[in-house]
Structures are given as structure tokens and as C-alpha cells.
Amino acid sequence: MRFRNPKSQIKNKIMVVEKYPILITIPHCSYFVPSDMRKRMTLTNAQIRKNCDPFTDQIFDIPRAHVIKARISRLVTDLNRAPDDIEMEYRLSNDGVVVSVDLDGNPIYKKTPSIEKVFDRVQKYHDTFHSKIDELKKNKVSFLIDGHSLRSKAPVTKANPGKERADIILGNRDFTTCSRGITKKIMTFFQDRGFSVAINDPYAGKYLIGYHCSRRGLPGIQIEVNEKLYMNEKTRRPYKRKVEELRKIMSWLVKEIAQEFEKTTESKRGKKQATLF
Numbered sequence: 001m002r003f004r005n006p007k008s009q010i011k012n013k014i015m016v017v018e019k020y021p022i023l024i025t026i027p028h029c030s031y032f033v034p035s036d037m038r039k040r041m042t043l044t045n046a047q048i049r050k051n052c053d054p055f056t057d058q059i060f061d062i063p064r065a066h067v068i069k070a071r072i073s074r075l076v077t078d079l080n081r082a083p084d085d086i087e088m089e090y091r092l093s094n095d096g097v098v099v100s101v102d103l104d105g106n107p108i109y110k111k112t113p114s115i116e117k118v119f120d121r122v123q124k125y126h127d128t129f130h131s132k133i134d135e136l137k138k139n140k141v142s143f144l145i146d147g148h149s150l151r152s153k154a155p156v157t158k159a160n161p162g163k164e165r166a167d168i169i170l171g172n173r174d175f176t177t178c179s180r181g182i183t184k185k186i187m188t189f190f191q192d193r194g195f196s197v198a199i200n201d202p203y204a205g206k207y208l209i210g211y212h213c214s215r216r217g218l219p220g221i222q223i224e225v226n227e228k229l230y231m232n233e234k235t236r237r238p239y240k241r242k243v244e245e246l247r248k249i250m251s252w253l254v255k256e257i258a259q260e261f262e263k264t265t266e267s268k269r270g271k272k273q274a275t276l277f
Helices: 006-012 045-050 087-091 115-137 180-191 207-215 240-274
Strands: 022-026 066-069 143-150 168-171 197-199 220-226
Touching: 022 115, 022 240, 066 115, 115 207, 143 207, 143 240, 168 180, 180 197, 180 220, 180 240, 207 220
Parallel strands: 022 066, 022 143, 143 220, 168 197
Antiparallel strands: 168 220
């Protein structure tokens, strides 16, 4: 009689871990610029890197959540701006779907891209990213987290330049993307772990949660993490342990939100069943 090695049996089994019904978008994590566009830019590599949300691709990369990461720099196409937010770019603005000035007020291009080039970028990068979100929203997702980072002090192109920011900024577009109750629970979650928290100040959320949450009805929230918590802002180098700690904290948050939605679903099922008898 042959006995099978239990270890080999374990190796042959594929562990399938069910994902939480939570979608995490990370629209500003990349600093990649295609070579043809890079030639047209006046910025240094360091300046380009400074305009991304550094290490958010690690902090918000939660294995049990559905995660969508940007593959392109926000200087090429800002995935968190409306696809038709173009006109202002001809006034050398730092805010729009394709910007002419970076966060520090530096002109980006030797020559401003034509409107045709802007439309090409929107179709190639912006539309693709948001189509992925729409695909996941159909059946698999109950809540959206839009993950960002922000500088510890406001840059010159933003309101109140030099002003210190809170550790965590929660944005819900004036309570239109999710309820006051869930916003409060997320705020308390961070406060219980020693973080200072602000709501909708300085950022309430832009196109991504405005479109997918406010307009399309998927509950969600924007989370901005202060960069001083996990990196040296002068050298732009991460504190690796702090990055990992924040990732664990985000994992706990995702689990708590998923459990909250599971309770709500079970409660609705119970009420529906009660009406049948």
C-alpha cells in the first residue's frame, strides 16, 4: 500500500483566496513618461518624479482588494481629472487632464501639446484606466478607495502655500461620495492609531470619485497620506519600515470596510426574508 507525501499534496493544491468587494485606485503612483514625450519636456528626471504620489503603489497595494495602478505620469495625462478639462491648459495651469505647469510652477514643455495630441492621450490612457474601473464595478465591487499622497506643506501652486497638512486627508466631495457614518468610521480608524485627520481639507476629491461615486452611485472615499510619514521629503527616499506599516494599516482598514458591507448585506437579506413570512 502506498502512502502519499502530505507535503506534495499541499503543493499541488492551489489556494484560492476570495477578494474583498473593495476597489483601490492609485492614479498618481507612476512617474513614467514615454520617450517621445520626454524629449519635448523641459523638466529634469528629479522634477518629474516629484510630481507623482511616491510609494502609493506599495502603501495601497492590498492583496485581497481589487487594485488598479496608473502606468503613466500624471504630467502625461492626469487620470484624476475630467477628460474634457482642457481649456485651462492654455492659461498655463497646473490643474487639468494634460497640464502645462507642474506642482512647483515649472513649465513642462518646450512647446505646448496640440489639442489633437491632448485628445490622443486622453483616449489612450484616461479612457483605458476608467474602463477598467467600470469593468470591476459591474459585479465585484461595493466600495472604492482612491489612494493618494500629499506633501506635508502646500506647494506654491496650491492654496495656502507652506501650510502644514494633517497626516491623513479624507475626501468625500462634501459627503456626496459616501455617507457621514462611514466617513466617521474611517476617520476614527486612523485617529485610534495616532494619526491627525482632516476631511475635505485641502482636497475633497476630484474626477475619479466624483464620476464613479457621486455620479454613478458607487460608495467611495479619497485617502491622502502625508508624505512626511513615510519618506524623507528632501531626498525623496522612503522609510521602508514606515511604508510597510502603512500598508498593513491600509489592509486592516480594507478588511474593516469589507466586514461593514458584509453586515449591511446580511441585514438586508434578513429583512427581505422576514417579509416573505
